[in-house]
Amino acid sequence: MADSKIRNEIHVFINGVEHRIGGEKAFLPLAQYLRTHSLPGTKVVCAEGDCGACTVLASKLKQTSAAAVEWTSFQTINSCIAPMYLFDMGSLVTVEGLSEQEELNEVQDQMRAFHGGQCGYCTPGMVCALSSLAESSHCSGKNISEKKARNHLTGNLCRCTGYEPILQAATHLDLSKWKPLKDKYLTASQAQGFAVRLNDSLMIEAGSRRFSAPASFTVAVDQKNQSPETRLVAGATDLGVLHNKGKVFLDNAMSLHKIADTEKIDIRADGVWVGARVTLTQLENFVANTLPELSRLLRIFASPQIKNQGTLVGNVMNGSPIGDSIPALLALEARVHLQSVTGLREVPLSQFYKAYKVFDVKPNEIATGVLIPVLGTEWKSRFFKVSLRKDLDISAVTFAAALKLDGTRISEARFAMGGVGPTVVRLPELEKAAQGQKFSEALFADLGKQVRSLIKPISDLRASHEYRLKVAENLFKKCHLELEQEIPCP
Ligand SMILES: Cc1cc2nc3c(=O)[nH]c(=O)nc-3n(C[C@H](O)[C@H](O)[C@H](O)COP(=O)(O)OP(=O)(O)OC[C@H]3O[C@@H](n4cnc5c(N)ncnc54)[C@H](O)[C@@H]3O)c2cc1C
Ligand code: FES
Ligand code: FES
Structure with a gap:
């Protein structure tokens, strides 16, 4: 590998x-x-990451050892909210790149055969999303079931065809006819060409705009110290939407994507370490066995396109009272790591959120990752998200419970909720009330009644104050009902 240089493109x-x-x-x-x-061919409809019309496929070159690099497999992303500068050393495929010499690929052919498009506005995005499904299914040798196709298409809306023909096209794909995109677009010679430039840092300026992607934490914290107004950008799934709406201008931005350490996700002595650039998809897959309840929650987080691009650290640092990961992270007692020129701070998330969008972070600090302790076998947990529809929707109320059990007695309880006030909250009063009690229907019914006086939900487009109170109460009952199956009471 060559020495790191600074590039301006x-x-x-x-x-x-x-x-x-x-x-x-x-x-x-x-x-x-x-x-x-x-x-x-790539269309823009909502420009907010919601409809999938702008879906393209993205891969990036990664260092796998001191001397080796590898392309990641193609994943879908929403191109309407992603700034171009995030794709250095990447390989992108748009709808124009799917067909070969005017010949339709297998997805396009089946979409045509089953009449999968009418006005055609969503079709390039649908075809890109289905092509990524065909690519991954071809590689894994697994067939495409209707359930799999439905899950894969949660980020793609069609307003006129109806989904039936599209799902039929998906389930009738003949994967033996699939020509892998990786053979064409992720070649060793393309990787070699990029490998010598992979570790370059970026500094791009245009008028008053500035974007930097330093190649080390030392340089990153130094730049943030010199220019505290610099905005950190991770996947830009929050920031890209705000930018398109004119609410945030990313004129002075920094990304950590050139620092290999930020891509790390691993199990350490004190929990799962999730680096600042680890995507929600990577997290969902990684914790499937270690923190299965968190993985289950992430299944209904946004869409594949958003999870392939958005990060856990972005969710934590965005700090929305309805950020879906946050109640679960509070119940797991996760800590965020904040680095500045003066050193590293580890802040428990329970102390991080001070008021609406007010966090315990200094202007010269950047988040390097989140540490999530893993629960031992004596713990049971449940994380719920309630929204108007199951997929790709903003939560009305979120709930997390972690209970340490000694037989049927609760020796420690942690409860957290989102959507019920200006920040996500832990509920110490209820934790105290549950401690030492027998796990029972009556206890959880009582906790549900008590929670109503502890939270202050607002009424908005998604839910009324009263609805949120009722849901909060009922989620305690749901928690009992579900865990009852796992905690046999004598
Ligand atoms: C269509 C759509 C659906 C969505 N669905 C959901 C959903 O179901 N649930 C949910 O909770 N959210 C959802 N979101 C919001 C968003 O996807 C998540 O909050 C995501 O986790 C943000 O991650 P990101 O990497 O894109 O963050 P970015 O947009 O890059 O950044 C978010 C914030 O974090 C800050 N930040 C990022 N990295 C750092 C760092 N290293 N140090 C300091 N600050 C940093 C940024 O400055 C910014 O303030 C959705 C968004 C869209 C567009
Ligand atoms: S245009 Fe709707 S998701 Fe991008
Ligand atoms: S074909 Fe018209 S929106 Fe899908």
């Missing part, structure tokens, strides 16, 4: 062609860059 393959992008263009949303550079 990003290098990225788009449908196998290398693009070098600097200046203003590096700040464009990816979809806008594509559409203004002869690739108008």
Whole structure:
């Protein structure tokens, strides 16, 4: 590998062609860059990450050892909210890159055969999403069931065709006819070409705009110290939406994606370490066995496109009172690591959220990751999200419970809720009330009654104050009902 250099342009393959992008263009949303550079197949409808019309496939080159690099497998992302500068050393495939010499690929062919499109506005996004499903199913040798197709398409809306023909196209894919995209677009020679530039840092300026991606934490904290107003960008699934709505201007931004350590997710003596750039999809898969309840919760977090791009640290640092991971992280007693020029601080999340969007973070600090303690076998947990629809929706109320049991007696209880006040809250009064008690229906009914006087939910578009109170009460009953199956009471 070559020594790290500073580049003022990003290098990225788009449908196998290398693009070098600097200046203003590096700040464009990816979809806008594509559409203004002869690739108008990618559509923009909502520009908020909600509809999937802008779906493209993305891979990136990763260092796997001191001398080896590897492409990650293609995953879908929403190109409308992702700034171009995040894709340095990446390989992107748009709908134009799917067909071969005017010949439709297997997904396009089945979509045609089953009449999977009418106005066609959602179709490029649907085809890209289904192509990523075909690619991963081809690699794993697994068939595509209707359930799998439905789950994979939660981030793609169609307003006129109806989903039945699209699902039929998905389940009729003949994977023996699938020509893997990785063979065409993720080749060893493309990797070699990029490998010598992989560790370069980025500093792109355009007028008053500045984007940096340092190659080490030392440089990152130094830059943040010199310029505390610099905004950290992770996957930009929150920031990209705010930017498109004109609420946040990412004129001075920094990403940690050139620091390999930020991609780490591993099990340590004190829990699961989730680096600042670990995506929600990676987390969902990684904790399937160690923290299965967290993994289960993440299944209904946003859509595949958002989870492939968005990070856990982004969710924590965005600190929304309805951030879905936060109640679970509070119940697991997770800690965020904050680094500055003066050193590292480990802050328990229970002390991190001070008021609505007011956090215990200093202007010169950056988050390097989150440590999530793993519960021992004596613990039982339940994490719930209640929203108007199951998939791709913002929560009305979220709930997390972790109970340490000594037989049927609760020796320690942790409860946290979101959507019930200006921050996600822990409920120490209820934790105390449950401690030492027998796990029983009566106890949880009582905790549900008590919670009503401890929370202060507002009424908004998603739910009324009274509805949230009722849901909060009922979630305690649901928690008992579900755990009853696991805690046999004598
Ligand atoms: C369509 C759609 C659906 C969504 N669904 C859900 C959902 O179901 N549940 C949910 O909770 N959220 C949801 N979100 C919100 C969002 O996807 C999550 O909050 C996600 O975890 C944000 O991660 P990110 O990496 O994209 O963060 P970014 O947008 O990059 O950043 C978010 C915040 O974190 C800060 N930040 C990022 N990295 C660091 C760092 N290293 N140090 C300090 N600060 C940092 C940024 O400055 C910013 O303030 C959804 C968003 C969209 C667009
Ligand atoms: S345009 Fe709707 S998700 Fe991007
Ligand atoms: S074909 Fe018209 S929105 Fe899907």
